[in-house]
Amino acid sequence: MSLPTSIRRSMFETMVRSRFWDDRLTTQYWIDKTPVFAFGAGPLPGELHTSHGQEPVGAGVCAALSDEDMITTGHRPHHIAVARGVDLREMSAELFGKKAGLSGGRGGHMHLYDKRVNFSSSGIIAEGLGPAAGMAFARKMQKKSGVALSFLGDGAVNQGAFHEVMNIVGLHKLPFICVIEDNKWAVTTHKSMSTACERNSDRAENYGMTGEFVEGNDPELIYLATQRALERARSGEGGTILEIETVRLSGHFMGDPAGYITGEKSDYQVDPVPVYRARLIDDGILTEQEASDIERVIGAEVDEAITFALDADYPDANDALNCTFA
Amino acid sequence: MSLPTSIRRSMFETMVRSRFWDDRLTTQYWIDKTPVFAFGAGPLPGELHTSHGQEPVGAGVCAALSDEDMITTGHRPHHIAVARGVDLREMSAELFGKKAGLSGGRGGHMHLYDKRVNFSSSGIIAEGLGPAAGMAFARKMQKKSGVALSFLGDGAVNQGAFHEVMNIVGLHKLPFICVIEDNKWAVTTHKSMSTACERNSDRAENYGMTGEFVEGNDPELIYLATQRALERARSGEGGTILEIETVRLSGHFMGDPAGYITGEKSDYQVDPVPVYRARLIDDGILTEQEASDIERVIGAEVDEAITFALDADYPDANDALNCTFA
Amino acid sequence: MSTKEAAPWESPTSGESSSRSLTICRAQREAVDWEMEHDERVFMMGEDVAGFGGVFGTADGLGDKFGSDRVIDMPISETGWIGMAAGAAMEGMRPIIELAYVDFIGVCYNAIVNHAAKTYFMSGGQFKVPMVLISGTGAGYSNAAQHSQCLHATLAHMPGLKVVSPTNAYDAKGMMHTAIRDDNFVVFLVHKGASGVGFMGPLVKTSLSDVPQEDYTVPFGKIKVYREGTDVTIAGVGLAVHQALQSADSLAKMGISAEVVDIRSLVPLDREGIIESVAKTGRLVVADEDYHSYGVSGEVIASVIERDATIFKAPPQRVCIPDVSIPFSRPLEYSILPLEERITSAALKTIENV
């Protein structure tokens, strides 16, 4: 393993930032949602899908990207958005439904858009695949560089859009990476109950794409695999199905106690953040003190973003009406 | 090759019946459609997709089936319907929009249903896959035997439904055969322009299914491959993707001169009916005289069906209103 | 009781009573349970139904009771498994399928409207497709544009589908029995906010009702008059009916007598029933949480006026989503929902305009 120190450090920071943000959101989420639970109650309303456990995927993939690369993702976007550098204050404000939010409060938790960093997410399963391929296609037509990445879960792969888009990516050798986050679960459905093959990356060949599987929820292996995929995409070799083993430490959404993840099926549920922290300390990349400093600084940064969001104004009711047509 | 004579003969008869029927329909189709062409004109209105060239698929597959097996197919159903034994008079009447038709004239050319022989077709690409899998599923729940087959074209495979249904078939080891009729064209789009892999049957493995590819538009190889697939389905080994090389000798629909099928891309355009006729004569299964007798008898049968349809009454206008709800 | 399920406001006081106050969600599930017990053709299919009981609790406990062969978890492949349900129905089964959010019809619309809904017609009656699609509708809980729609008209517009949406537990159970016994494809929509699922907070009191233990049917194609009145008819669908009831209270305080009509069955639509009410009041407000244009509100109003050009004493009013996507932020979302205040002011308009 010969990743530059700066990248390893920065991936750790990204993972910490994502985790802290999700932790703060979790705290906020439960305000006014007890004793009677209601999705719609409290300062942070709606369903919420946090990324606890999947931080290495966001950190590893995004660390390898360039500014011009493009991302679409789904209902669980936090770790990717944070890693991509979506503005944390505006994203927080969006989640709290504030006017200062990315979409002025119109989008919400599943619909995070930041054009400045070519990022978008949406809430219907596998829906981002076509748009990402189209973004790659546009860049090709415009003779501009840029690789498009679409993130989806192990459950989402079973949506027909996957097949349609992978085939077109292969036909047109688009600069495209399909990142499958295999956390083994789709809500309460285990991958073994939803998917007739072991590895979705094995499907790549018959789509004229390259398949790679990355084990171990390891940001560094993820980074390296992404680099290889980007290299292929940029050199005209076409797309990659990059399947990444990861873990969902939380319930599917807030309020799901995830009681179904038990026994054997829970053995792999290891928190990657302390694991990576320990590793960087072991490897002499960080001291314990430096790690704590990072955590303190990022903690403050995240707190500031949440405070910004909490203090921000709600939009005017009229804003509901003014953004349907350009 | 050790197929029983009766089966070989009967497959030839089926191919002849299908071809003659399509030929008669073609003649009827052009009545009142010249000099000004209009889909809607004449005794046989609408788009029409004949099966010229694909007869071996219908004949070979259906010869291997049992009564309880079930079929769904798409916009090009003639050869399959004829081979399955859909009532030729009633099917003709349906195409001519008559009350005596299979659906009383409500369905039409793309929507042929005959419950007596477990047959249905419909006009949206790949739409029959889910229903066929569901029929197989129903039989499993009912503890009844019966394999479901869904026919689709090389173009139709690119519809997302293919991916969704194959995966479920694999997961549930359903008694199911996906018959892909690879005639190389989807309207004017060559398979090389629509499909990122050479063989769709190669995709079977990753769906937990068996893949078989049958070369040469040969009814006997098709029959044998179907038998193997049925055997697997019946013994609980699950589904098969049975990809069959065939040929579309006609345009996509009537009125399409198919001028795009030229050069190299037309070399394989060999008419399978005379080929099989010659082969059976060569093999001593039929004499020239017997072959002509078959053609004469089937010609009369088909003529009779067309006459029946032409003579039949149109439905009452009110029949449009009486079949929306059971 | 599952964590997903809110307790009904009142619980049975005695073991002997044949009815108990239930939520919509529990009541409809009771009908599913009964039918599955009594008819082996009935089975349930969807995402996360077997162990989890469906995100909105529509199948709670049924997986345990009937096993994973009759309450079947499917991958996220709605075109695939809704197509399968139609095929199973064509082969004599009676599938009940659960699509958690109605917004998801986008990915399986063809299987619903071009296949399942048209097969009976296209086959000239040879193949029946008796199945029930259960789905959750509605907004009001900050779940934004892709998980908050009602899409009433998107479904009700298409021939071959029956579309119903009960607003109280009694109707929910009776209509679910009717739906499962129907030989056609029935879409059964329940507003998440009224269903009684635990994720959605306090129960809507007017959605609870005493529900008999026994099986019974509530026929489709009949409105339900929740509250009689003489000055203005407020006809609603789904949660909007409960808002209309609150509105009627407010109006009563102003001396205005509102008749609250629950449309509850979009296909078939009880045009006679609605006209009868409007004939009495001469005024109509339609409250529908679906989009304003090309929706339920236009259909209801047109159905009335086309019978009698002089029936309205004042222009009818619509209280719907004003043709925008559902926004996430609470003040934005609340401003576009057909809530009590908007319904009341629409009713007042019909009165002032005399």
Place this chain on the structure above:
Amino acid sequence: MSTKEAAPWESPTSGESSSRSLTICRAQREAVDWEMEHDERVFMMGEDVAGFGGVFGTADGLGDKFGSDRVIDMPISETGWIGMAAGAAMEGMRPIIELAYVDFIGVCYNAIVNHAAKTYFMSGGQFKVPMVLISGTGAGYSNAAQHSQCLHATLAHMPGLKVVSPTNAYDAKGMMHTAIRDDNFVVFLVHKGASGVGFMGPLVKTSLSDVPQEDYTVPFGKIKVYREGTDVTIAGVGLAVHQALQSADSLAKMGISAEVVDIRSLVPLDREGIIESVAKTGRLVVADEDYHSYGVSGEVIASVIERDATIFKAPPQRVCIPDVSIPFSRPLEYSILPLEERITSAALKTIENV
């Protein structure tokens, strides 16, 4: 001239005239051609568009002219490539996509209504989705239940889409220019029977018009009064407008003066324009080849009456598909279409009912 294209009734008589009589299909293609020449962001995508020019000739010759990099054939993967078009639009392109039959929206409805239509809103205006979806609508040629629908309301009901349907060549060209230059997602529907494609037989004369060579725009959201009248307004969409014109001829012979209004833009809908016409005539027939219930007809009628409760001298009438799937057989199909006879008798009803 392609085999797919019928010759227009009249052809240009002189090379100098700046306009020629064209079919809808040719006229709209001319606008696409012009825009592709002048704006490199514009490209076309669909099935069988590059070599074949699209089943209905919407892209005839464009593949040859612009090459297969700008007129792009796609596999039968509509969810995939319509999603792609949206993505390309988000990245600054202006895709024109062709979905031959509008019936096929079933397999890609999510990409259309939940993604492309909502992205501008959900992103708070960050991502525009300027694209045009061209599709063929309509029945009348025995193509049965799955290739004959109009689905006007199924599209127009959903916020974020503009939906237009020109009925003559002049409008077709001008509205196509408008559509391509629009920063939003525009659905451009043309009734196959009026488009002038050679597969559909004799041309509908009233669909032909003199079309300038130059580019020009026809704005959305304005009705077109085809024929002025004083006794009854017949408002139609698509081919039904041409049937209404015939009906107006018949009515004229009976001494009844019908005003024929082409709605032509469903979103935005010119409610003012329709009301103005009805205010004059006091009578309204809506002729729409989409399904009757929860459709255009209800919306139009409601939009009129909600403005003025006394506007109608007689109950308005609807001439639509009576909530059944489109049958194949000619006598069945003709009996449910909004043809001249049905429109005329509906108009007569509004007169008799005075």
